[in-house]
Amino acid sequence: xxxxxxxxxxxxxxxxxxxxxxxxxxxxxxxxxxxxxxxxxxxxxxxxxxxxxxxxxxxxxxxxxxxxxxxxxxxxxxxxxxxxxxxxxxxxxxxxxxxxxxxxxxxxxxxxxxxxxxxxxxxxxxxxxxxxxxxxxxxxxxxxxxxxxxxxxxxxxxxxxxxxxxxxxxxxxxxxxxxxxxxxxxxxxxxxxxxxxxxxxxxxxxxxxxxxxxxxxxxxxxxxxxxxxxxxxxxxxxxxxxxxxxxxxxxxxxxxxxxxxxxxxxxxxxxxxxxxxxxxxxxxxxxxxxxxxxxxxxxxxxx
Numbered sequence: 001x002x003x004x005x006x007x008x009x010x011x012x013x014x015x016x017x018x019x020x021x022x023x024x025x026x027x028x029x030x031x032x033x034x035x036x037x038x039x040x041x042x043x044x045x046x047x048x049x050x051x052x053x054x055x056x057x058x059x060x061x062x063x064x065x066x067x068x069x070x071x072x073x074x075x076x077x078x079x080x081x082x083x084x085x086x087x088x089x090x091x092x093x094x095x096x097x098x099x100x101x102x103x104x105x106x107x108x109x110x111x112x113x114x115x116x117x118x119x120x121x122x123x124x125x126x127x128x129x130x131x132x133x134x135x136x137x138x139x140x141x142x143x144x145x146x147x148x149x150x151x152x153x154x155x156x157x158x159x160x161x162x163x164x165x166x167x168x169x170x171x172x173x174x175x176x177x178x179x180x181x182x183x184x185x186x187x188x189x190x191x192x193x194x195x196x197x198x199x200x201x202x203x204x205x206x207x208x209x210x211x212x213x214x215x216x217x218x219x220x221x222x223x224x225x226x227x228x229x230x231x232x233x234x235x236x237x238x239x240x241x242x243x244x245x246x247x248x249x250x251x252x253x254x255x256x257x258x259x260x261x262x263x264x265x266x267x268x269x270x271x272x273x274x275x276x277x278x279x280x281x282x283x284x285x286x287x288x289x290x291x292x293x294x295x296x297x298x299x300x301x302x303x
Contacts, residue, residue, distance in 0.1 A: 011059065011179075011182065015094050018097035027095070030161070052191055055183065088115065100128055124155045126158070139155065207221065209265070
């Protein structure tokens with residue numbers, strides 16, 4: 001006898017795309033009910049395609065949170081755009097997130113051009129309705145960018161942060177379009193990231209919140225060691241990487257104040273999600289011009 005259970009399951013990949021800072025990561029975290037992707041008020045917080053996994057009965061959604069599509073200025077930007085196009089090339093559905101507080105920009109048109117002709121179900125999600133003055137009018141402008149599309153398109157308006165019922169309804173709609181497939185990940189998995197990658201992204205998120213001007217985009221993070229003591233304490237040692245010596249001083253701050261604040265904020269987040277006490281040690285190191293150095297990008301996990 002053959003086991004037919006795998007033929008009865010439905011699973012697939014769903015890319016979440018959009019220009020920078022429209023709420024893609026917030027929507028992903030809302031879909032999952034837990035935090036797997038970093039969020040901050042600054043654009044381009046997401047740099048790699050983080051996968052979040054939602055399993056419900058015999059159906060499994062694998063969300064791919066992509067970097068914001070934009071006109072790249074350096075090798076890191078080119079890598080981020082490549083992540084978006086790579087995600088779109090092999091998914092079963094696409095969620096395009098737009099910000100209803102504003103009319104479409106050139107970056108939105110860039111996204112529209114990338115998704116318009118995809119022969120996959122497309123979900124146009126108007127986000128931030130709670131803060132938009134004219135959400136219906138804005139939605140019509142975004143919808144017009146898809147004029148001429150042959151594939152199936154579903155439109156919805158919501159606030160990824162404040163409309164759990166609308167997010168749940170959208171998730172149910174996505175579950176319905178999944179093809180028959182065996183599950184790609186074990187039941188109960190929430191993400192494909194290693195714990196070290198996840199912690200490094202939380203550290204980077206807090207650094208981006210604290211640092212001003214252009215410096216956040218010249219910052220990378222990595223976790224080198226993670227030791228779990230018998231008493232449950234998680235000892236995590238990480239690095240914040242910058243491009244210039246003067247950036248190092250800015251991240252550390254007077255008397256180490258800035259670095260302490262970044263570390264304290266990241267440690268609090270880690271303790272909440274791990275439900276464990278955390279010791280977080282952070283060091284700031286300089287890798288000159290890492291955003292333009294392909295070898296450095298690979299070492300930092302951007303490959």
